[in-house]
Amino acid sequence: MERRAVKRRTVVIGIGAAAGVAAAGGIALTAQASGDKKDSATSSGALVFDKDDYTEVTETIADAAGTEHSVTYHFYKPRDYVTNPSDDKHQSLVVSVPVKIDGTAVDASRAPIVLANAVGAYMPSSVATATGVGQAALEMGSLGGGAGGMPSGMPSGMPSGMPGGSAPGGPGPGAGGTGAVNGMVNLAKLALVAGYVAVEPGTRGRSLTNSDGTYYGTAPAVIVDLKAAVRYVKSNKGRIPGDTDRIVSTGTSAGGAVSALLGASGDSEIYDKYLKEAGAADASDAVFATGAWCPITDLEHADGAYEWNWGTNVTQSTGKAVDQAVSKELQSQFAEYQAGLKLRGLNGYGALTARNYDDYLLKTYLQASATTYLAALSDADRETYLAKNTFITWSGGKATFTWEDYLAHVGARKKTTPAFDAFDLSAGENNEFGTGTTESRHFTAYSTKNDSTGLGAKRVASDIPELLKLMNPMYHLLEKHNPNRSKHWWIRLGTNDTDTSHVISANLAAAVDNLGDDLNHSFYWDQGHATNVDPGDFVKWVAKVTGYKK
Template sequence: MGIGATAGVAAIGGVALTANASSDSGSSSSSSSDSLVFDPDAYTKLTTTVTDTNDKDHTVVYHFWKAITYVAEPVDATYQSLVVSVPVEIDGKAVDASDAPILLANSVGGYMPSSVATATGVGAGGMSGGGAAPSGAPTGGAAPSASASTASNANGNTNATGGATAGNQLLALAAGYVVIEPGARGRTLKNSDGEYYGTAPAAIVDLKAAVRYIRSNKGRIPGDVERIVSAGTSAGGALSSLLGASGDSPAYDKYLKEIGAADASDAIFATGAWCPITDLEHADGAYEWNWGGNDLSTGKLVDQTVSKALQAQFAEYQAGLKLRGLGGFGPLNARNLDTYLVKQYLEPSATTYLAALSDSARATYLKANTFITWSGGKATFTWADFLTHVGARKKDAPAFDAFDLSAGENNEFGAGTTLARHFTAYGAKNDSTGLTTKRVASDIPAKLDLMNPMHHLVGKANPNRSKHWWIRLGTKDSDTSLTVAANLAARLGDLGDDVNHLYYWDEGHGANTDPGDFITWIAQVTNHRGPKNK
């Protein structure tokens, strides 16, 4: 089992990194971009101290491989590279990680570029930063949307873009797992000709190529390549979900061939997704269904004509999904989703939170939040009162396909030298930028399919998808709709997959309050009995 498992809410303690030890093999830089053969001897030997969720320190000696380009024909090796960390000694005992699970942890936020090119140790890679990328950022619109906002991401630490934090990775390393961190192209990357080369579907193609590289090096890269567990937050959570849902889908083959991906499977074993910003073509309607009546931070409501129109679109979409709720709830539709969310997620989340408090702290919280009825050790409340409790919504309407093309997601569907494009018929029809045509470009529908895990799950589900899912979301996360993760989990449940899904009470975007439990969950679903002592 992994270390640091907790029954309730836990926080990662301080983490110290020491990375000055010499390499067993004299150290080596990244492999040549024209070679997809992993060099087992090209590592540096490092030491780190990991504080687990019980505030206990662990000394971990590990082998670290600097940035390795994972495709033969990289568009930009700065982003199309990965780093590998393999524990060899934990708390003074030599360990063998040759058959350990592999945590594939991406640091993508806001569909921005993510690089490990200069990483010097586990958890040290991350975002290229803000709204700019080294290769040139867009000007004008397409600012990083709220999905790239300051947040405590899936690794349990706070980062301005949801990027270079290290909690999950470090806990995994201390549990004896192999940790691989891939970079990926992102939406702001622009070449000298002014062409955007990191927009959809570049990020998911890159992550698939990274998986193929790992699998093609079975026996060379330490760890069990049949037990790859993906992890990501926000847009990275969406990509993690997509990676799990779309394993070995032929829809990506031409893109993978273009960049010289290894000839291997890109299916993964299990998926970890925190606040996935996904199902983008229906995200505007879902957002208005959830937050349409909540004021903006300015105290004003969004345009209710727009909000109501989007809500109607969502109701039609939700009915078409023909989902059944978890726990035997029955068919889900726009009329009963609020009841489902309250009973399946929100009340249990509040109950867990309140039960973990001391009697005095609980009394204080309940006095300040009188909408909650606390009886028999359980919390109950209405959907309307919950929405009032959350307060201001984070995004205007539409939240994702902005009429003025200002959302980060508009930039994600940019192409060529075009900074940002509409990707919904409603957004295009109501464009406010003066476009001569108010229709979605012909290539958009196929790209939406490539970027949406639901496309691979609804209807004839992809048989090579991940069968184990860990999904988390904060109850106060108005970066997206609470329905997005709930629909994903419901569909996976309908398919018979193993779904571990809960919401964190009163937490915002990117929260991860049970990282130790995630590490233990990996051990459970992979049937890993802990690190082998040499």
Template sequence: MKRRTVVLGIGATAGAAAVGGIALTARADDSTTSPSGGTGSSGSLVFDPEGYTKLTTTVTDTAGDEHAVTYHFWKAITYVAEPVDATYQSLNVSVPVEIDGVAVDARNAPILLANSVGGYMPSSVADATGIGGGGMTPGGGGAPSGAPTGGTTGGDTATGSAAPTAPGANGNTNATGGALASNQLLALAAGFVVVEPGARGRTLKNSAGEYYGVAPAAIVDLKAAVRYVRANKGRIPGDTERIVSAGTSAGGALSALLGASGDSPLYDRLLRELGAADASDAIFATGAWCPITDLEHADGAYEWNWGDNATSSGAKVDQTVSKALRGQFAEYQAALKLKGLGGFGALNARNYDEYLVRQYLEPSATAYLTALSDSARATYLAANTFITWKNGRATFSWADFLTHVGARKKSVPAFDAFDLSAGENNLFGKGTTLSRHFTAFGAKNDTTGLTSKRVASDLPETLRLMNPMTFLTGKANPARSKHWWIRLGTKDSDTSHTVSANLAAAANGLGDEVSHTYYWDEGHGANTDPGDFIAWIARISGHKAR
């Protein structure tokens, strides 16, 4: 069978496609052509090992060295037998076969499952031209999830369209490209198999005006993708017992949820309705960057963290509302009964600031400053006098840190907006209803004129299906991921710093391996150590990276 060969190289030339800050140029070898194969939408869930396109790419690693990688690429394979919309319920597979002229056998390599969801918007791989993007449409055509006109993914198609009036995510940015494109390319160059699943998102609407990508559609889709990969063990190269998920922002939340909820029977009915493969959806390890999760408690956490910070206009938010939400956070945090990493002890609203400073913020600043030259460090410290630098260690107060970060990203409430304007309100829409309140506080204080001031009866279960804490606290899920890589920028105010820290504390308390650090002075979607992530996968999987 003839296969088309395409060469992708890093370079900023005319017509190059930018993928996560890496410019890719492409040329096709016209001497050989054939379509890439897959299951399409035929309902078959059997992977075609011969249905690939042969591609090559040049990947620059974190040391600046270039690597020529030849790989097999399977495009837009529908991963469920009864898709609601195959445009989104499809995945791409990339398998390295040669690196720097040396043949690669990836049959037992780890599998990186990298989603490109942002803002809980739709994500499609249908237009991808190769690994790491090249036509992929994360978060609704790449538009920020906070865009006032919503997403544009999919256009008006036979199966559905994005809602032109869907609300934004109250300031969430769709920061998926830089983190995941680098992860995917580096994973390929390390000899790993890369699977890129699409998923339905909150703005998708059918001809009847029904929103078919609202919660819990995205997590059900990702679980179905995992089941497809596992069901095709031996046909899809790679070790299906070493699947590592990765995602950023809402995609980070879904990655964490995928890891926490593996094989939970709570999703079985929804998966059966899609015709998902009869296989496990448990994964080996989880990579989550700035996860926007624990949404029903996120308003309180946000006010605890950022309530004293002014908005970009210089004004403070309604402090009566902020204070009430902070009280909710205190109750919730106490009920979690979590202990901090490093032997810190019980975490509560009174000591969480001390914990964040000691466990994450000061070590982050110390690592950042240590890496600078003496002159650059002196310049930075002169401009940031709130930091005390002594004996190679940075110290400062929580209050000074908040002043250093500056304006908060969101208004109040940050997630369940009283006027239903937040993207998360849309995430919990239903049927033809664009947006709904999902917290009692939001519903009680609704300003849109709703006759009911209560949360709809179906939402508690939906929230349960969307929150990784469901599976990490109380009676913990035994089939959860046991390895966690969690990252966050210190200047990221898209959600509270306690959200990722609680994830880490919950997993650590269960005895799982947790690598959780903050990137100093970085914002939402940062990924400054992708090479370390790849090395981490190699270590925990026992598979030596090339």
């Protein structure tokens, strides 16, 4: 890797604890790790992007097909995207702009901007130490303990075996770090090698506490930070290279959830007070297109959806079925919720209910996914696969099977019950709704009523309903029909993903489809959580929906 520094302007910003701290491009990189607030907003020019303050970097990066390219790009090191960060280690972003690929000059002035978040498990992510593209780091080492001394759970499914400090979609093996990690790829690097501008924001997360033990990264911090990052980019139109009107958000797992939320909630006024407090730029936070891989969202209804999907399957940890009484109660709640959504399935399927959702998933997604997978195999490999998986009928170039056989094929489910709002407050999502010095809280009436810790109230806290609206894209899509939402959606997940219910992404897809938005949604056959097996198609999709031509 080759680096060439160009103009560096040192600017002193901040007051109080940050006074006198100098950093390139106007950012104080002395992280306020405790999360103690800075006294007030910095100077009005603090959010002005210095287009001449970059380091020129040349490195080898592989594209989605695995072909290596020499990419020269301008790397703009970390800078705050708000004037009053509670933690500028996390509330900062980096920008990478391609200028030459394989020796050919690239003009990225009107290229799409891919906003690649590194969120996972609703934990903090940071670019504070990044020296190049694709180095956004997910911080898993700061997990605290749960209620009763139990460790806070890993929600939102981090991919199995994902090392701490590497985000879903973060640096992986292979040339240039674009190789897959558990099937996921580095979208920031893929964007860059495709000639797009890559913006990587750090975000606060649920484990962060300040000096007096107050949690300051729980809901709605992560979505506030992503919105503030978008506002920073848009407020610097003409200074940040790339088309600020063509921002494409991406994320995986919890990152997929907040990417979907960012897309659904563009310019919603319910975030205004939080953005004002942080010192976000006075600009739009709407994004043009949204990419969401296995989004763990609609949390207040996720327990019921999970039991509807996986209720009869045994759990990985015990090899036994979960409490069927609890499972059936949650399934009943889901049926009522689903009926109230009044969603219609894709391709003229009709109303989606708990009674027909298995048929809908089979006909719309699962059998199509298996068909695509099997059709791509050689005749010999297909014959071998079908011999091992006799539940599939292969006829006329199409795969068919029953819902029951599909569930048996997937096998054990990952989570116990309730999967997201745990009775003992041990799920990571309980921590995501923590507040003050209280690490974890219930966010559903059912789990609050059945709390097993003896520590919580028997009624959902009064602030929870607002927090749920702030964190759920379905609120913005179905209740508000938000006119400033993203109008282009790319949604993916694996058929073997038991970190969530298939209903969650299918409902999200149906919601945007019913609103008339452009939708590209499919499943990866036999793939688990946090996988991405068609990144090349996504890169082409970005060019198509944004109308970008090199």
